[in-house]
Amino acid sequence: MQNWVKRSLSFLVGCSVLGGIILPSTVLAKEAKPEPKAPIVEPCHCPNHNLISKIEFNYAERLDGDDTLISIDQNKPTLMLETAFHTICSGDLVWLNGMVVLDHEYEPDTEDGEVGREAENANITIIIEKYSDLIPTPSPIYTLEVDLVPGSDDVAIPFSHIDLASSHLENVHYRVLVYSDCPLAEDADIEGPNTLAAIRFIK
Structure with missing residues (x-):
């Protein structure tokens, strides 16, 4: 019990x-x-997370080329457009895009019974060049070659390039240059409008 x-x-x-x-x-x-x-909530480890914090925009414009002749010397190309940034940091992306308008109005001179030159295409080379206080010698970062047939008038040529900055730079300039392989300078000239837009994507 x-x-x-x-x-x-x-x-x-x-x-x-x-x-x-x-x-x-x-x-x-x-x-x-x-x-x-x-x-x-685990933090995002995606490599593209917060890639861009802000952007900076610059541009250059040439409304009329005023029939400026295109250089036939590749060592002294014609300067068409130029823009700049005060600072570019390592990892920044700079998107360069725009358009140039060119003429190749070659016409054989056959007056007074003279035999004119044979009409040939004009090979036009467009270059984007970069330089800064830390890069005293300009370096080409983009090249585009275009063939214009004789009699080409106001031909618009678009271009686009992305420049990835690998180091910190100050006072960075981007220039659009052009030259041709024409035998005579008067065979090709710059018309308009011509534009260069530069967009800096900042981390």
Whole structure:
């Protein structure tokens, strides 16, 4: 009898009262639900996360070429357009795009019975050049060659290039230059409008 009483008391000590019902403590522990926790958000490890923080825009425009002759000396090309940034940091992207308008209005001179030169295409080379205070010698970063047939008038030539900065630079200039392989300078000239847009994407 005493053993039965001891076992009963031990059972009651290990139980709790809920709404007048005696339940084992182990059951109550299972029924109690913990407070929901806020989900853990891992930081983004994507290499492109927050790639661009802001942009800077510069441009150059030449509304009319005024029939400026295109140089026939590749060592002294004609300067068409130029723009600059005060600072460019390593990792920045600079998108250079625009358009130049050119003529190749060659016509053989056959007056007074003279035999004119044979009409030939004009090979026009367009260059984007980059230099800064830390790059005293300008370096070409983009080259585009275009053939113009004789009699070409107001030919619009678009161009586009992305320059990825690999180091910190100050006072960075971008210039659009052009020259031709024409035998005579008067064979090809610059018309308009000509534009150069430079967009700097900053990390």
